Amino acid sequence: MGRYIQRRLLVSIPVLFAITVIAFLLLQAAPGDPLNSYIPPDAPLPPEQREALRHELGLDRPLVIRYFYWLWEAMQGNLGVRAQNFEPVSSEIMRRLGPTLLLMGTALATGIALGVVLGVVSAIKKYSFLDMFLTVMAFLGVSFPVYLAGLIGLYVFALRLGWLPAGGMSSPGQDSGLLDYLQHLLLPSVIISLNYVASTMRYTRSAMLEVLDLDYIRTARAKGLKDNVIIVRHALKNALMPVITIIGSYIPGLLGGAVFIESIYSWPGMGRLFLDGVEARDYPLIMGLILILAIVILVVNLLTDVAYALVDPRVRYD
Amino acid sequence: MNMGSHSFRGIGRALRALLMLTLLIAPGTAMASQTPDSGGGGTLVGAFDAGPGGCPECFNPLQATAGFTWLEKYFSKLVLYDVDFTEIQGDLASSWDISDDGLTYTFHLQEGVTWHDGEPFTADDVKFTIELAQNPDSASWIGAKFSGVTSVDVVDDLTVTLTLDAPNAAILDALTFLVMLPEHALADIAPADLIQSDWWRTNPIGTGPFMWSEYKPGEYVKLDAFQDYWRGAPQLDSIINRYYPEAGSSVIAIRSGEIQFTYLNADEAEAMGDEEAITILQGPSQVANYLGFDLTDSRFEDVRVRQAFMYAIDRASIVEQLYAGGANVIACSLSNEVYVPDTANGYDFDPDQAKALLDEAGWSDIQGEPIEIVTYYEDQLSNDVLVTMQQYLSEVGIQVELRFVDTPTFNETMNGTDWDIFYGGGANGPDPDVTRPYFTGPPSPEGVNRVRLESPEMDDLYTQGMQESDPEARAAIYQDICQWQNENVPWAFMWVANRFGGVTNDVENFVWTPAPGGGRYYDAAETWSLP
Numbered sequence: 001m002g003r004y005i006q007r008r009l010l011v012s013i014p015v016l017f018a019i020t021v022i023a024f025l026l027l028q029a030a031p032g033d034p035l036n037s038y039i040p041p042d043a044p045l046p047p048e049q050r051e052a053l054r055h056e057l058g059l060d061r062p063l064v065i066r067y068f069y070w071l072w073e074a075m076q077g078n079l080g081v082r083a084q085n086f087e088p089v090s091s092e093i094m095r096r097l098g099p100t101l102l103l104m105g106t107a108l109a110t111g112i113a114l115g116v117v118l119g120v121v122s123a124i125k126k127y128s129f130l131d132m133f134l135t136v137m138a139f140l141g142v143s144f145p146v147y148l149a150g151l152i153g154l155y156v157f158a159l160r161l162g163w164l165p166a167g168g169m170s171s172p173g174q175d176s177g178l179l180d181y182l183q184h185l186l187l188p189s190v191i192i193s194l195n196y197v198a199s200t201m202r203y204t205r206s207a208m209l210e211v212l213d214l215d216y217i218r219t220a221r222a223k224g225l226k227d228n229v230i231i232v233r234h235a236l237k238n239a240l241m242p243v244i245t246i247i248g249s250y251i252p253g254l255l256g257g258a259v260f261i262e263s264i265y266s267w268p269g270m271g272r273l274f275l276d277g278v279e280a281r282d283y284p285l286i287m288g289l290i291l292i293l294a295i296v297i298l299v300v301n302l303l304t305d306v307a308y309a310l311v312d313p314r315v316r317y318d
Numbered sequence: 319m320n321m322g323s324h325s326f327r328g329i330g331r332a333l334r335a336l337l338m339l340t341l342l343i344a345p346g347t348a349m350a351s352q353t354p355d356s357g358g359g360g361t362l363v364g365a366f367d368a369g370p371g372g373c374p375e376c377f378n379p380l381q382a383t384a385g386f387t388w389l390e391k392y393f394s395k396l397v398l399y400d401v402d403f404t405e406i407q408g409d410l411a412s413s414w415d416i417s418d419d420g421l422t423y424t425f426h427l428q429e430g431v432t433w434h435d436g437e438p439f440t441a442d443d444v445k446f447t448i449e450l451a452q453n454p455d456s457a458s459w460i461g462a463k464f465s466g467v468t469s470v471d472v473v474d475d476l477t478v479t480l481t482l483d484a485p486n487a488a489i490l491d492a493l494t495f496l497v498m499l500p501e502h503a504l505a506d507i508a509p510a511d512l513i514q515s516d517w518w519r520t521n522p523i524g525t526g527p528f529m530w531s532e533y534k535p536g537e538y539v540k541l542d543a544f545q546d547y548w549r550g551a552p553q554l555d556s557i558i559n560r561y562y563p564e565a566g567s568s569v570i571a572i573r574s575g576e577i578q579f580t581y582l583n584a585d586e587a588e589a590m591g592d593e594e595a596i597t598i599l600q601g602p603s604q605v606a607n608y609l610g611f612d613l614t615d616s617r618f619e620d621v622r623v624r625q626a627f628m629y630a631i632d633r634a635s636i637v638e639q640l641y642a643g644g645a646n647v648i649a650c651s652l653s654n655e656v657y658v659p660d661t662a663n664g665y666d667f668d669p670d671q672a673k674a675l676l677d678e679a680g681w682s683d684i685q686g687e688p689i690e691i692v693t694y695y696e697d698q699l700s701n702d703v704l705v706t707m708q709q710y711l712s713e714v715g716i717q718v719e720l721r722f723v724d725t726p727t728f729n730e731t732m733n734g735t736d737w738d739i740f741y742g743g744g745a746n747g748p749d750p751d752v753t754r755p756y757f758t759g760p761p762s763p764e765g766v767n768r769v770r771l772e773s774p775e776m777d778d779l780y781t782q783g784m785q786e787s788d789p790e791a792r793a794a795i796y797q798d799i800c801q802w803q804n805e806n807v808p809w810a811f812m813w814v815a816n817r818f819g820g821v822t823n824d825v826e827n828f829v830w831t832p833a834p835g836g837g838r839y840y841d842a843a844e845t846w847s848l849p
Contacts, residue, residue, distance in 0.1 A: 032726030033763070039381070039457060047764045049454045049462070056510060085375055086514040087535075095535055154567065159574045166571040172538040172558045173361050263564040268536025272563055281726050 001309060004317035005302065012298045016291070020074075023290045024067050027283050034059055037083035037281045070284075074291060080284035084276070089288040092273065097255075099169055100269040103262070104254040106189040111196020112247060118197065119204025120236060123212060134201065141198025146191065147260035153191050154264060167266040188265040192258050196250065203246050207239035241312055248304030252297040359543065359555035360848035362578050362825060365568035366391075366559045369581030369817070370603075371836035374561045375535070377518035379497040380451055380458035386495075386837025387830070388559050392434070392541055393497035393524035396425060396444065397490055399839040401831050403604070403748035406490050407840065410439065410498055410525065420485030420787045427476040431548045433500050434529040441478035445470040446501035448480070455509035463492035485785040487792055491749035494838040498525060527552045527844040537561060553827075553847035569820075572596060578822045578848075579830070584644055584699065587818035599819040600644070601831035606651055606746040609691065609707075609739050609810035610769045617684050617738075622675040624807035625665075629675070630714040631707050632667035637813055640702055645815040650800035651753045653746050653814045657796040662804045672714040681715060688717040693741040694728035704741060732762040740768065745834050746814065750796045754780040757808060771808045824849055 028034075035054050054060050058069065073080065079089035122131045158166035164187045170176035171184075211217065212235055220230045259271035270289070277285035309315045366388040367374040373385030379393055396411040408414070411425040431439040448470045451461030467489070469481045482489065500523045507515055522530050527549070528541035538560040543552040560577060562568035568580040573593060582590060587598050609627060611618040618624060637645045646653065649662040676682075691704060701722070708718045718739075723731070731737050744766075745752045757776045759765040779802065783795040803809070817832030825848060829841040 030726075031730045033730065036726060036729060039459070049457055050763070052454050053457045081514060085377065085519070087516070087519075092535070099536075151566065154570055158576075159570050162574055166574050166576050167562065167567050168537055168560065169534075170537075172363065172534070172560060173532075173540050173556060264567055266537070266560070266562050266564070266567055268534070272536065275563070 079288035107192035111193040115200025119201040123208035138198040150264040364579030384835040392526040441472040488751035552844040605743040626672040626675040627810040628665035629672035650803040659797040
């Protein structure tokens with residue numbers, strides 16, 4: 001197993017390198033002068049000043065030099081500064097990490113917990129009214145556009161009912177207690193979790209149904225074990241394999257944040273950071289984010305594979 | 319196989335209990351946190367950087383092209399316009415004298431002004447600020463407006479003179495863009511480092527009515543009242559600028575009472591009409607919408623063709639139907655009545671006249687491929703407007719295609735001549751000189767004369783207008799400019815639209831008007847109050 005992990009990590013390095021090169025080239029190919037992200041183009045600056053700034057920012061160097069300069073700095077942990085406000089990219093990302101993990105973590109945890117529970121219930125009471133109802137809800141949850149759900153949620157709960165705040169992470173200007181944070185967290189995380197609940201529930205349900213039909217379950221029942229013991233200790237554990245795959249695929253999205261919901265609920269997360277960067281053609285920011293995201297995805301994929309080996313003794317890597 | 323339902327009723331019950339608990343707690347506590355601070359001055363929360371005049375998290379006032387409404391809460395300028403943008407009045411400068419030759423401006427500074435850290439505001443700060451802006455290292459486009467200022471001299475602590483190399487009547491307008499910065503705090507930072515400095519967003523020091531208090535990136539900025547503000551301590555305790563990346567969210571926030579002010583677009587303002595708790599504020603946007611012709615394109619050489627565009631499009635109807643009356647048709651790039659002569663052609667809707675002009679010019683032979691109108695406007699209203707224009711133009715025989723692009727692509731397109739016509743918005747006030755770079759000087763990227771107009775008459779008139787300080791004589795010159803533009807149609811002039819804001823009724827003495835980039839007018843923020 002150790003050798004497997006080592007090999008995977010080694011392969012990750014050229015993969016990361018390739019990702020950053022591709023991202024860099026694509027960004028350069030986009031129309032527009034990179035200098036315009038630093039100076040608003042509708043504010044005409046005399047040409048000498050423009051060129052002076054271009055030189056200062058290193059934008060007049062050849063592409064290859066610029067890439068390697070970026071790479072060299074990135075390897076030392078310096079991801080440059082944002083074009084919009086000259087805030088260091090790494091500190092900006094770090095600052096957004098907390099809120100993103102909070103929001104997405106809560107949504108994911110809620111989604112998985114509810115999804116697994118509802119999926120198990122659905123499987124056990126196969127074809128009952130509850131099962132049908134949950135199935136329909138699942139389809140809705142998966143197909144309903146998240147930005148629409150977000151807007152409706154905001155409109156209904158913040159405006160019409162006035163139960164929850166209209167966005168933001170905390171009430172500004174006052175010392176925010178835990179309750180304040182929870183109130184702000186509730187609506188956006190629930191909206192995001194809907195999707196997770198729906199898909200996790202479906203996967204759990206079908207995995208459970210498969211397992212429940214297997215011989216060893218019949219044996220356990222024949223032995224006289226109680227129902228809930230069978231479900232939890234024997235069936236669920238084995239049904240979780242595909243569910244872990246699904247959860248593993250959710251994790252990278254965790255860090256990417258939920259762009260729509262973060263915009264609608266003014267949540268200062270990574271998703272919005274990405275959106276701001278793209279809209280403003282903020283090259284250093286976009287490169288920094290792509291790098292961080294690529295690293296996370298590679299690591300998470302590795303962790304998921306390792307988790308497989310731990311959960312299922314039949315899986316071996318050499 | 320049936321596992322029996324008895325073990326799992328528990329789960330259903332638990333879920334129901336959880337739901338009930340949430341529903342019980344949420345309303346109670348939500349109410350508690352939504353009540354605004356009562357007692358004392360209170361805290362005003364607004365989405366000051368919503369809308370086109372705002373620039374969220376733009377804290378460097380030398381480089382900002384928008385967001386001045388918020389910047390002016392903690393920074394001040396020597397002079398400002400009044401809220402109607404008709405005249406310039408003093409702010410940090412209590413009065414000024416202009417020499418007869420128009421080359422020397424002497425400013426007498428307000429007494430008793432202190433910076434937020436207690437240091438006195440003096441003429442040294444004015445000299446420092448102007449020279450900093452002029453320094454190419456600070457990459458300040460505002461500084462470029464002061465290129466004609468050859469020296470700034472400190473006469474005494476409260477008197478400073480600016481010496482120009484040529485008379486420039488727009489220098490006072492230029493000063494409404496420039497915030498005063500503290501020499502004692504910034505002199506040690508090299509101008510080139512200032513752009514990257516975090517001074518602007520950690521501890522900026524200004525002379526405005528409020529001072530920097532708290533900044534949560536991506537969420538809000540909070541300013542506290544500056545008790546030693548020279549006009550008197552503000553009524554409010556503090557003021558907060560919340561960021562809403564999604565326009566609709568700030569509208570919901572103001573309707574739910576969470577914030578007291580936000581920018582509203584035309585549709586939102588209309589929908590807000592029934593809200594009793596909110597007052598709608600309205601004002602001219604000071605942005606002239608127009609179709610800019612590529613004047614190097616032989617198809618648009620003939621002035622009759624360009625005039626045909628003006629007659630073909632029913633601008634009055636578009637204003638009526640699409641802008642719900644919230645816009646004013648313009649005859650030239652200047653909308654201020656003072657600069658529009660009576661002889662200007664109104665170009666009332668006349669498709670027959672358009673067809674006649676096109677026939678005279680031989681349009682059917684010239685047109686060739688359909689003309690492409692490119693624009694960077696992405697909103698629904700602009701989309702509707704352009705589609706309507708397309709319809710009008712096709713009815714007189716001008717085939718047009720529309721292309722919507724994002725701003726960087728648009729700017730790159732403008733750097734060459736690979737385009738036919740663009741639909742854009744140009745600043746048209748408050749000082750008429752702001753329209754000069756559109757009709758004189760270089761095209762993008764060095765300048766904004768995108769239509770590539772080369773007219774010695776325009777160059778001449780605009781230079782005269784810049785140098786004439788006597789208001790009446792100046793107005794006459796700009797009337798000539800307007801007349802020329804009206805006859806020669808380098809742009810197909812459309813309208814100036816209104817923009818809107820909403821403020822809750824509990825805020826007293828609130829003053830706001832939309833202005834491109836926001837701010838630059840005195841809004842008496844120190845008198846704003848909450849019950």
